[in-house]
Amino acid sequence: MKINTRPIREDEALAFRAAIAAGFGEDFDGTTMPEEWFLELFPRDRTVAAFDGDHMVGTLGAFPFRVTVPGGTGVPMAGTTIVTVAPTHTRRGVLTAMMTDHLVDTIERGEPLAGLWASESVIYGRYGFGVATENHEIEIHRERVGIEGEQGTVRLIDADEAGTVLPDLYDAVRVRTPGMLTRDAAWWKIDMFFDPEKRRNGYSAQRYLLHETNGVPDGYSIYRQKSDWSTGFPNGTVRVREVVTTSPPAHTGIWRFLTSIDLFPNIRYWNLPVDDPIRWKVPDHRRIERKRWDALYIRILDVVAALEARTYAVDGVLRLSVEDRFLPEVGGSFELTVTEGAGSCRRIDDAPVDVTIGTSELASLFLGAGSVHSMAEAGLVRGDPDSVTLLGRMFRGDVAPWCEEVF
Numbered sequence: 001m002k003i004n005t006r007p008i009r010e011d012e013a014l015a016f017r018a019a020i021a022a023g024f025g026e027d028f029d030g031t032t033m034p035e036e037w038f039l040e041l042f043p044r045d046r047t048v049a050a051f052d053g054d055h056m057v058g059t060l061g062a063f064p065f066r067v068t069v070p071g072g073t074g075v076p077m078a079g080t081t082i083v084t085v086a087p088t089h090t091r092r093g094v095l096t097a098m099m100t101d102h103l104v105d106t107i108e109r110g111e112p113l114a115g116l117w118a119s120e121s122v123i124y125g126r127y128g129f130g131v132a133t134e135n136h137e138i139e140i141h142r143e144r145v146g147i148e149g150e151q152g153t154v155r156l157i158d159a160d161e162a163g164t165v166l167p168d169l170y171d172a173v174r175v176r177t178p179g180m181l182t183r184d185a186a187w188w189k190i191d192m193f194f195d196p197e198k199r200r201n202g203y204s205a206q207r208y209l210l211h212e213t214n215g216v217p218d219g220y221s222i223y224r225q226k227s228d229w230s231t232g233f234p235n236g237t238v239r240v241r242e243v244v245t246t247s248p249p250a251h252t253g254i255w256r257f258l259t260s261i262d263l264f265p266n267i268r269y270w271n272l273p274v275d276d277p278i279r280w281k282v283p284d285h286r287r288i289e290r291k292r293w294d295a296l297y298i299r300i301l302d303v304v305a306a307l308e309a310r311t312y313a314v315d316g317v318l319r320l321s322v323e324d325r326f327l328p329e330v331g332g333s334f335e336l337t338v339t340e341g342a343g344s345c346r347r348i349d350d351a352p353v354d355v356t357i358g359t360s361e362l363a364s365l366f367l368g369a370g371s372v373h374s375m376a377e378a379g380l381v382r383g384d385p386d387s388v389t390l391l392g393r394m395f396r397g398d399v400a401p402w403c404e405e406v407f
Contacts, residue, residue, distance in 0.1 A: 002052075003050050003051065003052060003057070003058075003089075003092070003093065003094055003097055004050070004051045005048055005049065005050045005051070005058070005097045005098050005101050006048070006049065006051075006101075007044055007045050007046070007047050007048065007049070008044055008047045008049050009044070010039075010044065012049070012056075013035055013038060013039060013044075014030060014035065015056055016047065016049055016056065016059060017030070017038060019049070019056045019057075019058075019059050019084065019086070020059050020082045020084055022084070022086070023059060023084020023085065023086065024084065024119075032196055032198050032199075033190065033194070033196075037186075037189075037190050037194075040186045040190070041063065041186060041187070041190055041191075042061045042062075042063070042082075043064075046061060046062040046063075046064070046078075046105075047059070047060070047061045047062075048060040048061070048098045048101050048102050050085070050089075050094045050097060050098050052089060056086075057085065057086040057088070057089040057094060058084060058085045058086065058089065058094040058095065058097075058098050059082050059083065059084045059098075060080070060081075060082060060083050060084075060098045060099070060101075060102055061080075061081055061082045062078040062079055062080055062081065062102060062106070062114070063078070063079030063081060063407060064076070064078070064079070065077045065078070065079045065115070065181045065182055065405075066181070066182040067113065067115060067178075067179065067180070067181055067182075067298075067403075068174055068175060068176075068177055068178050068179065068180050068181075069178055069309055069310040069366070069367060070178050070310045070311050070312070070367065070368050070397050070399075071309075071310050071311030071341075072175050072176060073309050073310065074175075074182060075112060075113055075306070075309045075310075076109075076110070076111040076112065076113065077111060077112075077113040077114060077115045077181075077298075078102070078106040078109075078111050078113070078114040078115070079114075079115055079116070079181070079407050080102065080114050080115065080116035080299075081116060081117075081407050083095070083098070083116070083119075095123075096127075099127050102114070103127070103128075103299070103301060103326075103327060106301055107301050107302070107330075111301065112300065112301055112302035112305035112306045112309070113298055113299065113300060113301060113306060114129075114298070114299040114301060115129075115132070115296055115297060115298045115299065115403075116129065116296075116297050116299075116407075117295065117296060117297070117403075117406055117407060118294065118297055121294055124297055124299075125360050126325075126326065127299065127326050128299045128300070128324055128325075128326045128327065128330070128359040128360055128363070129297040129298065129299045129360060129363060130297060130298060130299075130359070130360035130361055130362070130363030130364035130366075130370075131294045131295070131296075131297055131364050131370075132179065132296050132297060132298040132363055132364055132366055132367045132369065132370075132401060133178075133179040133295040133296040133367060133369060133400075133401040133402055133403045134274055134292055134293060134294055134295050134369065135270070135271045135272060135273065135274060135292070135293055135295045135402065135403075136272040136273070136274055136276070136290045136291065136292055136293075137268075137269070137270045137271075137272070137290070137291045137292075137293060138267075138268070138269050138272050138278075138288055138289060138290050138291075139266070139267070139268050139288075139289045140259060140266070140267040140268075140287060140288050140289075141265055141266055141267075141287065142259040142260065142265045142266075142267065143265065143287075144284060144287060145259050145282055145284075145287050146282065146283055146284075147252060147255050147256045147259060147278070147281045147282055148252070148281050148282075148283070149248065149249070149251075149252035149281050150248070150249045150252060151211075151249045151250075151252045151253030151256060152211055152212050152213035152214065152218070152249050152250065152253055153211070153212050153213075153253070154209055154210065154211050154212075154253050154254065154257045155209075155210055155212075156207060156208065156209055156210075157208050157209075157210050158208065159193050159195075159206075159208065161208075161210075162193070162208040162210075162220070162222075163188065163189075163193060165210065165217050165220070166188075166192075166208070166220050166244075167183065167188055168217075169217060169218070169219065169220055169244055169245075169246060170183060170244050172246050173244050173245070173246060176399065177273075177399060177401070177402055178367040178368050178397060178399060178401040178402075179295075179296055179367050179401035179402050179403040180402065180403060180404055180405070181403065181404075181405045181407075183405070192222070193206075200224065202226060203224035203225060203226045203239055204224045204225045204226065205224070206222055206223070206224060206241065207222070207223050207224065207225070208220065208221075208222055209221040209222075209223065209254060209257060209258075211245070211249075211250040211253045211254050213247060213249050213250065218245065218246045218247040218249070218250040219243070219244060219245030219246060219247065219250025219251065219253070219254050220243075220244055220245075220254070221240060221241075221242065221243045221244075221254045221257075221258060222240075222241040222242050223238055223239060223240045223241060223258065224238075224239045224241070225237070225238055225239075225261070225264055226239065227263065227264075234262075234263035234264070234265070235265060235266065236263050236264035236265070236266065237264060237266040237267070237268060238258055238261060238264045238266065238267045238268070239268050239269075240258065240267065240268065240269035242271070242404055243255070243258075243269070243272075244404070248277075251277060251278070251281075252281060255278055255281070271295070271404060271406065272290075273400060273402040274292065274400050274402070275399070275400035295402075295403050296401075296403035297363070298363040298364075298366055298367070299359070299363060300330070300359055300362055300363050300366065301327075301330055302330070303322055303330065303331075303332070303334055303345065303362075304334065304345045304346065304347065306366065307334070307336055307343055307345040308343055308344060308345050310343065310366070311341045311342060311343070312338040312341055312342075312343055312394045312395065313341075313393060313394060313395070313396045313397070313398075314338070314390070314393045314394055315338045315339055315340065315341070316337075316338055316390050316393075316394060317335065317336070317337045317338070318335070318336050318354050318355060318387060318390060318391060318394070319333065319334070319335050319336075319348060319351065319352065319353040319354045319355070320333065320334050320335075320336060320353060320354070320355050320356075320357060320362075320391075321333050321353040321355070321356040321357070322334060322357060322358070322359060322362055323356065323357070323358045323359065324358075324359040325358075325359075326359075330359065331359060332347055332349050333347065333348050333349050333350070333351055333353050334346065334347055334348060335348045335351075336394075338394055353383075354383050354384065354387035355381060355382065355383035355387050355388060355391050356381070356382040356383060357375075357380070357381050357382075357391075358380060361375050361380050361381060365391075365392075365395040366395070367397065367401035368395060368396060368397020368398075368399070368400070368401055369397065369400060369401050370395075371392070372388055372389075372391050372392030372395070373388075373392060376388050
């Protein structure tokens with residue numbers, strides 16, 4: 001079997017979308033999104049399709065994102081997504097061929113990072129991706145929740161008004177939160193406000209909640225509702241898509257609203273930041289059930305550019321050996337010098353090093369999360385104890401990284 005990979009042609013967009021749907025076990029009828037919208041999100045030159053003869057057997061695409069890193073800089077990142085391999089062609093090198101094309105293309109574009117959300121967590125480490133953010137999935141039953149704190153006012157708004165106010169609020173949080181991604185106008189239109197029946201899974205249309213303090217917008221939530229009278233009592237669910245706030249009163253006001261909607265005592269949110277303050281505002285912490293998940297995976301493709309893009313918690317000099325099994329040319333030895341929080345980095349191949357680390361593990365530290373100590377205990381980071389400790393102190397972040405955008 002010879003597999004060929006290439007970007008799709010214009011006349012292959014529908015077949016590409018059908019292959020994506022089939023790869024995730026879904027039916028494709030061509031009505032969920034206009035074709036021009038699909039191509040607006042996925043430029044054809046950022047797609048990869050795998051072919052066995054004339055038969056499309058694999059798909060991959062990339063969004064042109066920028067991801068916030070410690071210090072507030074937005075760094076170009078290829079948002080790796082829609083990765084599928086036909087069940088007839090698994091374990092035959094199809095994914096490796098597509099991933100090679102994709103990562104090499106990303107390097108040639110001058111983008112130092114790729115990122116993804118993994119459908120299966122075991123797959124992507126072998127391509128150099130590491131878990132860079134985590135999240136909490138939470139469930140709240142509002143009985144005796146009693147969220148405390150100062151709040152402003154809330155009101156429900158329509159999608160048109162939401163389109164004028166939500167992007168600015170999102171950007172205000174994005175620039176201070178490592179892991180958050182840029183959203184352009186097309187993304188807001190297609191991913192955030194386009195709300196066909198097929199996306200609802202039995203829930204209502206999206207609701208848009210705006211919080212204001214002294215008349216100034218400072219937070220919002222997007223959520224859906226689903227009623228349940230199966231027990232003879234109201235037992236509906238509020239499913240939160242996102243909560244974005246720029247002030248403590250907005251956070252309090254929005255969560256107080258979400259936990260007090262009549263007939264809907266159950267609140268679920270799959271993507272809460274791990275350092276979100278809600279648990280400190282609920283007197284009985286056990287009323288919030290939390291489950292921690294891996295979220296955004298990052299792949300470093302240019303070590304120098306990536307390490308110079310972010311800021312650091314402490315100053316110092318470290319010589320790192322970065323091991324990259326999938327793309328050896330990306331790895332090598334590097335000297336990282338941090339002065340007043342700013343980093344400079346250069347290659348020093350064939351020179352002695354202080355710490356040896358894999359590409360995946362470096363990616364897991366890159367946004368300020370991850371534990372160098374636990375990685376060292378697992379044998380994934382090697383070096384003298386003082387250098388390993390300095391590595392952990394340098395990369396530590398004050399704000400837990402969070403990626404609100406699932407792509």
